Amino acid sequence: MSPFRTVRGMRDFLPKEAEKMRYVEQVTRDLAQLYGYREVITPIVESYDLLAAKSGEEIRKRMYAFEDLGGRRVALRPEFTASIARLIATKMRNEPKPMRLFCVGSLYRYDEPQYGRFREFWQANYELIGSTKPEADAEILMLTYDLMEKLGLRNYWLKIGHVGIIRGILAQEDVKKEQQNMVMQLLDKKQWDEALTAARELGVSQRCVTTLKNVFKIRGKDVSQVLKKTEENVRDYESAVAAVENLREITELTRKSNAKFEMLVEAGFARGLEYYTGMIFEPYVPEMNIALSGGGRYDKLIELFGGEPTPAVGVAQGMDRLALAVKKQKFSPKIPEGKRVVIIPIGEKLRARVLELSLALRGVGIPVEVEVMGRTVSKALQDADRRNVTHAVIVGSEELKENKVVLRDMKKREQKTVKIRNLSQEILKT
Numbered sequence: 470m471s472p473f474r475t476v477r478g479m480r481d482f483l484p485k486e487a488e489k490m491r492y493v494e495q496v497t498r499d500l501a502q503l504y505g506y507r508e509v510i511t512p513i514v515e516s517y518d519l520l521a522a523k524s525g526e527e528i529r530k531r532m533y534a535f536e537d538l539g540g541r542r543v544a545l546r547p548e549f550t551a552s553i554a555r556l557i558a559t560k561m562r563n564e565p566k567p568m569r570l571f572c573v574g575s576l577y578r579y580d581e582p583q584y585g586r587f588r589e590f591w592q593a594n595y596e597l598i599g600s601t602k603p604e605a606d607a608e609i610l611m612l613t614y615d616l617m618e619k620l621g622l623r624n625y626w627l628k629i630g631h632v633g634i635i636r637g638i639l640a641q642e643d644v645k646k647e648q649q650n651m652v653m654q655l656l657d658k659k660q661w662d663e664a665l666t667a668a669r670e671l672g673v674s675q676r677c678v679t680t681l682k683n684v685f686k687i688r689g690k691d692v693s694q695v696l697k698k699t700e701e702n703v704r705d706y707e708s709a710v711a712a713v714e715n716l717r718e719i720t721e722l723t724r725k726s727n728a729k730f731e732m733l734v735e736a737g738f739a740r741g742l743e744y745y746t747g748m749i750f751e752p753y754v755p756e757m758n759i760a761l762s763g764g765g766r767y768d769k770l771i772e773l774f775g776g777e778p779t780p781a782v783g784v785a786q787g788m789d790r791l792a793l794a795v796k797k798q799k800f801s802p803k804i805p806e807g808k809r810v811v812i813i814p815i816g817e818k819l820r821a822r823v824l825e826l827s828l829a830l831r832g833v834g835i836p837v838e839v840e841v842m843g844r845t846v847s848k849a850l851q852d853a854d855r856r857n858v859t860h861a862v863i864v865g866s867e868e869l870k871e872n873k874v875v876l877r878d879m880k881k882r883e884q885k886t887v888k889i890r891n892l893s894q895e896i897l898k899t
Contacts (some may be wrong), residue, residue: 480582480589490591491631493788493795494573496619497593504612506595508570511552513575514523517542520551522745523770526654527778531579545577549594549785550744551766557598558776566599566779573788585790592762596783603715606748608721609715609764609784614728617761620791621800622754625761626690629720629750630738632765635701641706642673649808656739661685664737675703687736687862692720699831702736712747716726718838719748744770752883756797761787793848808896809858813849815865823864826874827888833893860896 470488475481482490500768501508501892514537521529524547534544546552561568573593580586595612597605610627617625635656639649642878648671654666658734668681683702689695703709720732740749747766756760764784771779777857810830814823838858840849846863853861868886876892878883887895 471787476588478582479588481590483828484577485844489792489795490788492594494591494618497573497616497661497786497788498571500619501571501593501614504569504595504608504747505614506569507705508571509553509556510574511549511556511572513545513546515552515555515578517544519555519774520544520546522551522773523742524548524551524563525657525741525743526650527657527741528578533577540608548597548742549576549580549592550770551785552717552741552769553594553596553783554770554774554781555600557771557779557781562729562776566872567778568596568598570594570596570598578720581823585793591788593786595764595786596781598779598781600773600782603718603772603782605721605728605780605823606719606766609782610719610750611726611728612785613750613762613764613786614730615635616786616791617752620795621798622791623796623798623800625754626733627750627752628733628735628738629716629748629749629762630735631712631716632739632745633715633747634684634699634709634736634740635681636683637675637708637710637712638703638706639668639671639673640708642671642677644668644671644673648785650743653739653743654736654741656685657741659735663846680706681737681814685737688733688738690731691887692724692732692734693717694718695736699734699736710844711827740765742767744867750784754794754798757790758785758795759790760767761790761794761828795846806857806859808835808860809856810837810850810896811833811840811853811858812837812859812862813844814864815846817843819864819866822839822869826862827865830893830896835893835896850877850879860899862892864894 498638517534528547532544532547537543553570575589575591577589582588597608624892634774636649652667654663655667659712660736665681669678680702687695687699696713700710700713744767746768747767750764751760751763762785766782775778812823812827814820827839830837850861861877861879868874872889874889875884876887876895
């Protein structure tokens, strides 16, 4: 590999691409404010043990892990939730509940690069900490719905499940948590036959095998019917029945909230992270065969890191994938451009005056570029036109004698001479 190329799985964002990513980020920030989520910033590098504790075997294998110069085993964060759990267990343990926290940034996994999957990727994370109530889960679903709407996405749906259904069945068969994880990892990869074989090899009863086989097939968008069918199939497993009932409460609350989106309930749904304890979900659009984001309930993680027993639910919104979905659906969001001004001197003797003028305009919040290439006025105006500049200020010695400049409206192709003291008002009003 050439030393001057990007590392595989990493990307440069050119101005237009960066603008789209930052637009998605700004929408996620605005949403955090609307829902009362306060931002926290956590390190990109964390202790390997912290990140590996409950991340799941697949993610553990794909972490960028290394030994630092102090001999400590560390890793680049592959997701945010472990860092948030550490923060709550250590520095925010006495904060009043519920806590609503938001964070945004880059994450790293050594995945095979492909469409929508990169080794450096970006997420916006929302965590609601301190409540066991179904309305907390419903809030995270509603927030995700709201984000899809604000980005202008169409025909999306949320795939929803509950890890308590499968874990409840296996736990009643005395399958240990670590062995359950193996089955859940296979389900996450949609390897249902392999998951069934793994359960058999763990020595579960024939009743359990039959139940699992039936449950793995249950999915559909008629929420009440899917949940009813699931409940009938798991009726011999008390914890699994309770999980179905919890999922029913969450979906009913969400539906009654007037958040109008399709739900695809899948009884055998699992996600790669091992820390989930309850409802889990992923949003999709028809144009892409990958989840745009993912989340769920994790009631044991904060306790694992030394905190008090603390229930929590959250979602990681995949900003890269959301931006791709917006592009796929050919939706062009109206990214506010505002005023863009270029100041052009007529002759080199006026360079200092132009810099002074640019500073004054920036002082009142007007974005200004100065012509620094020594171009003629006509060439500078052509360049400004190409780059969608809204106004050009042409500074000539004759006009300056009267404390005036020429202001050109680049969109209307009109120009007039204005007094320098009125320049900012003239720019802002056009």
